[in-house]
Amino acid sequence: MKNDMKIAIIGTGGAGGYFGGKLAQAGFDVTFLARGKHLSAIKEKGLTVKSILGDFHVAQAKATDKISEIGKVDLIILGVKAWQIKELSAELIPLLHAKSLILPLQNGVLATEELTEKIDASHVLGGVCRIISKIESPGVINHFAAQPSIIFGKINEPVSAQMQDVKSVFDTVGIDSKISEDIASEIWKKFAFICVGGLLAITGQTLGELRTLEETREMMIKLLAEIHLLSTKTGISIGTDYVEKTVAFIDALPMDSTFSLARDIWENRPSEIDYQNGSVVRLGERYAVETPLNKFVYHSILPKELKARKEK
Template identity: 50%
Template sequence: MKFAIVGTGGVGGYFGGKLAAAGYDVTFIARGAHLKAIQDKGLTVKSINGDFVVSPAKATDSISEVGVVDVVFVCLKAWQVAAVAAELKPLVGADTVVIPLQNGVMATDELRKALGTDHAVRGLCRIFSKKEDDGVINHFGIEPTIIFGEDSNLLTPRILKIKEALEKAGVKVIIPKDIEAEAWKKFLFICSSGLLAVMRSPYGVVREIPQTRQMLYDLFVEIYQVAIAKGVHLNPEIVDKTMAMVDTFDYNTTSSLTRDVMEGKPSEIDYQNGTVVRMGEMLGVAAPVNKFIYDCIIPMELKARGFIEVE
């Protein structure tokens, strides 16, 4: 099978690296100094499960030169997907499957607008990882897992074929009974990143202070209520289960959105807490904690994107 990894950061670099290390034909889409490092020295993956290097590694900054592949993993930031979706057409043949691994719940629909309804399936991943340096990916938490499936939740031949390839590469795969519910479970959790960014603190700090712990709990409740209003089938226990999961994290754990905001970079805030606020307004569900987080981060987001200047 041929794979294209669009976005070779913490997510794409790790999962694409595992596929390439297993002998699959993988092309990494990257840019700048990161691309050059991969081309010159290969892709280095540091992992709590064992380090490895993919060398040589196929990498380019030109999507059009890759050609048609069997599977495209879209591993860009959520806010980049809509802009790049149409550019993926040269990768997509009649049987190509496109799997987004973004945070949020909008990427699949954005891809379908550009590529048609037959190619993109719903997907998400679980991993704590980041680009540590040019050509270097660091996986530092959680068992890396890819979760994906058809809207129908049927085990179609294409889903099973991709599952087999990933498992042969040593990647844990879950094909859930309800992919939409799984996407919202991840979405519910990841929106906590905005609270960490506002507090400029890791999970350990936020969970141990009574006031911020309550805000975290209320944030989860709001997202659960929005999901239910939207018709997503979530178990009420998801809020308490998510809090319990947070309690297992290393004290200094953060997330990519948290780090982006704290480092003054553009973030996924519009696709996380911003999405909760907008959906809540449409569905008549109040989301005051999420709105507070979103409103607090917007000035920093506008500055990071160059829309405002602060001396």
């Protein structure tokens, strides 16, 4: 891959819109997959990104609502919800050539596994991103907290020239990135952190409010501790001080910070709860690890989630 690589952003939400916008702004050939009013606004007015690091606008953004219209690309960045991976993975195959790479940025620990059910593993990276952002209005992405970054790598494989090419593109456009030789650990670290979003959803709190009230802060710490124990039982090492480090990170975030999981649930949209706290519950049962707080969160949200899916 060279710096003229063709890129597809599958899912132009808070993360896909920001990172794809940075790439398109720098002149890379980027096609955005979007839908509805968001798609119409991008086609008519381009993509606007409001960011704490500086606003920018992509005037001539290429966008479509059909994966089949994108054509062959060098890099696919997946910004869709975790539960959408299974249903669209087969549609990605026509976009691939021999050296194409797919970079999933989903919350949860199942994206790579689900992609490789239909797609040869040689194309599939593991990845996580760190950003707090959302679609503010059609055609407008708002990055309102956290330093954006991407960590990626191959599960149980060394760093390759292809991965270095991807990093070099991110470096060129000013996206903070890192190639990890233990991407499974990075995915689990993000997974545990993002599961705190389930607590936000059921308490109606922001991260600042959650960490300030003694009772909900204790719940947050116990929820993280359950996932930390589960990670050790699955053979993933995320560090003995993971809980303390994560709580310190949460303490440093702006008071009004929230997660997309909580916002989806508050706004009666289908969410990633099955892939977050729901995955903790199922893996806990598989590895004989008690996860009472995650179970409480998951079971409390499940009725509303099922209703949102039925009304989708």
